Amino acid sequence: MRVKNAGEILAAEKLPCEYLLLDTYREYNYGGSGEAFDHRVIPPIKKPYFLAGGLNASNMGKAARTCKPFGFDVSSGCETNGYKDDRKFMGVVALAKLL
Template sequence: MSKIKICGLRRMEDILTVNEILPDYIGFVFAKSARQVNDETAEKLKSALNHHIKAVGVFVNDSIDHIVRLYDKNVIDLIQLHGDEDPEYIHQLKKKVSCPVIKALRIQSAEDIHQGKVYECEYMLLDTYSSHQYGGSGEAFDWTMITQMRKPFFLAGGIGIDNVEKAIHMLNPYCVDVSSKVETDGWKDPNKMREIIDKIRNLS
């Protein structure tokens, strides 16, 4: 069964909901975004998070020092790089942390997926390409472009209750990554989060 990550948590009520429904991962977005949290808020939310749930820090072209500080303070358990970070950046980062790294690829063509081979990371994340933002578009890309993925991958981009079953049956991703499709008016919706968790678990 694919694991699930609920990304873009910002409020204590979000934490209370996920502590009840127990996704495998949650995401704190530190990059400029409608879902951005600052370090202090993330630290407070992480302190209340059920220890069975892993917190992923989402960064876009951030400084390695900033990421390492959050890791050393136990605010994040995994690192997701969603910008233009190159292999050397990841190599230097991994000298300073021992946690898994997820490198996001923004997919326009099958060739974009093949670029993932050059990265020293444990997981890939496949998201929809947008010319004006690094992620969070809420739109799905053409999944037929995903072939011969050698690394386990997170599937992002417009995943919701309407297409998560198709995504899992078609691609068997390591993890599905949901965000905007479990929101109402820009905020995480407890009922939508419960619904998609139940849907995924019932698939097994």
């Protein structure tokens, strides 16, 4: 879901699914914006969630400390000039294993 506010996350926690995917909200962009959002808006919830939205090796650690996600969804944060970059993926995977 695209995160607008804490209330929407709390409502989504009641959905019949095992996990949530929390991504950046942009009015006319339905994912893949490459922009992070303020993870402090995520309230404490019991349902595990994956964090998405502008994540890369330089901001994943802070995101993990701020909101404690179950996992990460990283895409544009592992690109160079619009193409997937193996080195960036390896760096993100290595970091995720430490978190």
